[in-house]
Amino acid sequence: MTAIPGEFAPPARLLLGPGPSEVHPRVLRAMSAPLVGHLDPAFIAMMEDVKALLRFVFATGNTLTFPVSGTGSAGMEACIVNLVEPGDAVVVGVNGVFGTRMADVIERAGGVAVRVEAPWGRIVRPEQVEAALRNCRQPKLVALVHAETSTGAWQPLADAARLAHEHGALFLADCVTSLGGAPVEIDGWGIDAAYSGTQKCLSCPPGLAPVTFGPRALEVLHKRKTRVQSWYLDLTLLSQYWGEERVYHHTAPISMNYALREALRLVAEEGLEARFARHRKNHEALAAGLGALGLALAAEEGHRLPMLNAVTVPEGVDEAQVRTRLLAEHGIEIGGGLGPMKGRVWRIGLMGESSRRAHVLAVLAALEDALRAEGRRVSPGAALAAAQSVYAA
Amino acid sequence: MTAIPGEFAPPARLLLGPGPSEVHPRVLRAMSAPLVGHLDPAFIAMMEDVKALLRFVFATGNTLTFPVSGTGSAGMEACIVNLVEPGDAVVVGVNGVFGTRMADVIERAGGVAVRVEAPWGRIVRPEQVEAALRNCRQPKLVALVHAETSTGAWQPLADAARLAHEHGALFLADCVTSLGGAPVEIDGWGIDAAYSGTQKCLSCPPGLAPVTFGPRALEVLHKRKTRVQSWYLDLTLLSQYWGEERVYHHTAPISMNYALREALRLVAEEGLEARFARHRKNHEALAAGLGALGLALAAEEGHRLPMLNAVTVPEGVDEAQVRTRLLAEHGIEIGGGLGPMKGRVWRIGLMGESSRRAHVLAVLAALEDALRAEGRRVSPGAALAAAQSVYAA
Numbered sequence: 001m002t003a004i005p006g007e008f009a010p011p012a013r014l015l016l017g018p019g020p021s022e023v024h025p026r027v028l029r030a031m032s033a034p035l036v037g038h039l040d041p042a043f044i045a046m047m048e049d050v051k052a053l054l055r056f057v058f059a060t061g062n063t064l065t066f067p068v069s070g071t072g073s074a075g076m077e078a079c080i081v082n083l084v085e086p087g088d089a090v091v092v093g094v095n096g097v098f099g100t101r102m103a104d105v106i107e108r109a110g111g112v113a114v115r116v117e118a119p120w121g122r123i124v125r126p127e128q129v130e131a132a133l134r135n136c137r138q139p140k141l142v143a144l145v146h147a148e149t150s151t152g153a154w155q156p157l158a159d160a161a162r163l164a165h166e167h168g169a170l171f172l173a174d175c176v177t178s179l180g181g182a183p184v185e186i187d188g189w190g191i192d193a194a195y196s197g198t199q200k201c202l203s204c205p206p207g208l209a210p211v212t213f214g215p216r217a218l219e220v221l222h223k224r225k226t227r228v229q230s231w232y233l234d235l236t237l238l239s240q241y242w243g244e245e246r247v248y249h250h251t252a253p254i255s256m257n258y259a260l261r262e263a264l265r266l267v268a269e270e271g272l273e274a275r276f277a278r279h280r281k282n283h284e285a286l287a288a289g290l291g292a293l294g295l296a297l298a299a300e301e302g303h304r305l306p307m308l309n310a311v312t313v314p315e316g317v318d319e320a321q322v323r324t325r326l327l328a329e330h331g332i333e334i335g336g337g338l339g340p341m342k343g344r345v346w347r348i349g350l351m352g353e354s355s356r357r358a359h360v361l362a363v364l365a366a367l368e369d370a371l372r373a374e375g376r377r378v379s380p381g382a383a384l385a386a387a388q389s390v391y392a393a
Numbered sequence: 394m395t396a397i398p399g400e401f402a403p404p405a406r407l408l409l410g411p412g413p414s415e416v417h418p419r420v421l422r423a424m425s426a427p428l429v430g431h432l433d434p435a436f437i438a439m440m441e442d443v444k445a446l447l448r449f450v451f452a453t454g455n456t457l458t459f460p461v462s463g464t465g466s467a468g469m470e471a472c473i474v475n476l477v478e479p480g481d482a483v484v485v486g487v488n489g490v491f492g493t494r495m496a497d498v499i500e501r502a503g504g505v506a507v508r509v510e511a512p513w514g515r516i517v518r519p520e521q522v523e524a525a526l527r528n529c530r531q532p533k534l535v536a537l538v539h540a541e542t543s544t545g546a547w548q549p550l551a552d553a554a555r556l557a558h559e560h561g562a563l564f565l566a567d568c569v570t571s572l573g574g575a576p577v578e579i580d581g582w583g584i585d586a587a588y589s590g591t592q593k594c595l596s597c598p599p600g601l602a603p604v605t606f607g608p609r610a611l612e613v614l615h616k617r618k619t620r621v622q623s624w625y626l627d628l629t630l631l632s633q634y635w636g637e638e639r640v641y642h643h644t645a646p647i648s649m650n651y652a653l654r655e656a657l658r659l660v661a662e663e664g665l666e667a668r669f670a671r672h673r674k675n676h677e678a679l680a681a682g683l684g685a686l687g688l689a690l691a692a693e694e695g696h697r698l699p700m701l702n703a704v705t706v707p708e709g710v711d712e713a714q715v716r717t718r719l720l721a722e723h724g725i726e727i728g729g730g731l732g733p734m735k736g737r738v739w740r741i742g743l744m745g746e747s748s749r750r751a752h753v754l755a756v757l758a759a760l761e762d763a764l765r766a767e768g769r770r771v772s773p774g775a776a777l778a779a780a781q782s783v784y785a786a
Contacts, residue, residue, distance in 0.1 A: 011435050019644060253646075
C-alpha cells in the first residue's frame with residue numbers, strides 16, 4: 001500500500017443525536033480488555049451474566065434472552081424471520097421509519113404486512129389495532145415500535161399486546177430506543193418477543209441487539225413448517241449456542257459482549273427506577289428550555305419520549321446549518337429528520353450517559369447561539385433559566 | 394437486581410485456536426477510543442480508509458468493498474442472499490464445516506445447492522467443479538472455501554473461478570481464515586465476490602465481515618427479479634450507506650470499525666508479502682515440531698494452510714483432556730474438531746498476531762507436556778529443536 005493512513009484520532013464530540021449515545025469510560029475500558037475464545041469457560045460464564053442482566057432490564061424471566069451479533073436492525077430481522085412464515089398476516093404499526101422498516105422486513109420474510117398507520121409523531125391507537133385484527137384471518141403477530149426514534153413518539157404497548165392475544169396472535173415490540181431509558185415490561189405487558197440495540201439508553205457502542213423470546217414465541221418457533229430463511233439469525237441454532245448445549249454457531253463478538261456486560265452493570269448499579277427518573281427529568285428540563293427558545297416538540301403531547309426529542313424546525317431557519325454549527329463550533333452532535341421529517345425536525349437524544357444535566361444545558365446554550373446566528377431573536381439565557389427551574393423544582 | 398456481578402476480568406490466554414486470534418495492543422486501544430456518530434464527517438472519512446485498506450488486503454479495485462456489520466457468517470449470508478434468487482443453481486464445494494454451511498445458506502435463500510464433495514481434509518478438484526458445471530443448466534454461481542478452518546485444507550481458487558466464468562457463472566470465495574495470512578487475489582484470480590472475518594489473520598476482535606463485490610456480481614445484483622430476502626444484508630441498501638450517498642441504513646458498529654482500521658494499518662505496515670512469509674515460516678516450524686512429537690497434520694499434503702493446522706489426535710490420547718490441560722496449566726487455547734472430526738483433531742491456529750515464533754515454541758512445549766501426561770513417550774526437547782532448526786535455516 002502506497003500511503004498508509006495515520007492513526008485515527010476521533011474528534012471530541014458530545015453525542016446528543018439519535019444514537020450512538022455517550023459511552024461511560026468503564027465501558028470503553030471493557031472494550032479494550034484482551035480477548036478470550038468464544039467457547040472459553042470464562043466467556044461462557046460471562047455470557048450467563050449478560051443474559052441475566054438483560055433479563056433484568058427487559059423485566060422478564062425469559063430463558064431465551066441474549067444479544068444477537070448485529071446492530072438493532074439485525075435484532076428486528078431476527079425476531080421477524082423467526083416468527084413469520086410465508087403467508088402469515090402481521091398487523092404492524094406504521095408511524096415512522098422503524099414501523100415502515102418492520103413492514104418491509106415482514107414482507108421480505110414472505111409475510112403479509114397489514115399496516116396500521118398513524119401520522120408521523122402520533123401513536124397508533126389500540127382501536128386501530130383491534131380493527132385490523134378483526135379484519136384479518138388468523139393474524140400471526142402484532143408488531144409495534146415502543147419508542148419511534150424518527151419522531152419521538154412513545155407508543156403504549158400493554159393494550160395492544162392484550163388485543164393480540166385475544167385474537168390468537170403474538171405481540172412483538174421494538175424496544176431499540178426505550179430499553180434502559182423508560183420502563184419496558186416484557187412479562188408485565190405480555191410481550192412475546194422484543195429486540196433492542198446497545199447504542200441508545202444502554203450507552204454501549206453499537207454492534208449487538210439484545211432480544212428476548214417468551215414461551216408463546218418459542219412454541220410458534222418450534223412449530224414452524226418452514227426453515228428460518230436466515231442461517232445467521234436462526235434462533236433454533238442460536239439458542240443452542242446461547243443455551244446449555246454451547247454448540248458452536250458463529251464467533252460471538254467477544255469485546256462487544258464485554259462492553260455490554262459492563263454497560264448493563266452500570267444500569268443495574270443505578271437502578272431502573274432512578275435511571276428512568278433521570279431520563280424524565282432531563283427531558284423535562286430540555287423541553288422547558290426549548291419552549292423558552294420558541295421551539296416545539298414534534299411528537300403528540302402526552303406521548304413524548306424522554307430520551308428522544310424531535311424538535312420542529314421554525315420557518316426560515318436552515319435546519320442543516322444549525323446542526324453543522326453545533327458540530328463544528330460546539331462539538332455537539334444532534335440528528336436531522338428522516339423520511340417525511342427530513343429537513344423539518346432536529347432530533348436531540350438524551351439517552352443513557354447522554355442524559356445529563358450538563359448536556360441539557362450545553363445543547364440549549366448551543367442552540368440559542370445557533371438560532372441567533374440564523375437571525376432569530378432569542379432572549380439571552382431564557383432557555384437555560386427555564387431548564388434550571390425544572391432542576392430546582 | 395439483587396446480585397450485580399463484579400467487573401469481568403478475562404483470564405490471560407494465548408489464543409492459538411481457530412479464532413479469535415491474538416489482538417495487537419494498538420487495536421485494543423483503538424477499541425476504547427470515544428465514539429463519534431455513524432454519520433459524522435470524521436466517521437465517514439474513517440470508513441473511506443477502511444474501504445481502501447480492505448481493497449489492499451483483498452488485492453482488488455472493487456469499489457464495493459466494506460465490512461458487513463456482523464461476524465464472518467453474516468458475510469457469507471450477505472454474499473449468498475444478494476447473488477442467489479429462488480431456483481438458482483449454485484455449485485458449492487463441500488469438504489468441511491464451512492462448505493456445508495454455504496450449501497445450507499444457499500438453500501435457505503431458495504437456491505439449488507449442487508454439492509461437489511471431497512473428503513474432509515482434502516481439496517475440491519477443478520475437474521469436479523467442471524463436471525458439476527456441465528451437469529447444471531444455467532449455473533448462477535460457484536462457491537468455494539479458500540481456507541477450510543475445520544480441516545486445515547488450502548483450496549486453490551483460480552482454476553475454479555475460470556471454469557465458473559466459462560460456464561457463465563459467478564465465482565464466490567470464503568476467505569474468512571485466509572485473508573491477511575495467505576495471498577487472496579480477488580482481481581488476479583477473477584473472484585466476483587468474497588467475504589472474510591476480522592478475528593482470524595487480520596487479528597481484530599470478531600464482529601465485522603469484510604466483503605467485496607466485483608462488477609459482474611454487481612450486474613447480477615442489479616438485474617435481480619426478486620427482492621433480497623434480508624433487509625439487514627441487502628447490498629442495494631448497504632451500498633448507499635457505504636457509497637457516496639451516505640444514506641442512513643443501520644448504525645454501523647463504530648468501535649469495531651476503529652479496530653478494523655487499526656488492524657489493517659498493522660497489516661499494511663508489515664506488508665502483505667512479509668506477512669505471508671511469516672505465516673509460512675511459523676507453520677513450517679510448528680509442523681516440524683509436531684512431527685517430532687509424532688503428530689501428523691490432517692489436511693492433504695501440499696494443500697495445508699499456514700494459519701490453521703488440524704492435528705490428528707493419536708490413538709489412546711484423550712483429545713479434550715489435552716486441550717483442558719493446555720488451557721488450565723499453560724493458558725493456551727487450541728481448538729477441537731468439528732462435525733466428523735470432533736474428538737479426532739486438534740486445531741492450532743497461527744493467525745495474524747498469533748503467528749509468532751514464541752507462540753510456536755510455547756504450544757509445542759505445552760503439547761509435549763500434555764502428551765507425556767497422557768502416557769505418551771516423547772523425547773524431551775525434540776519438538777522444540779525441530780522447530781528451532783526451521784527458524785535457523
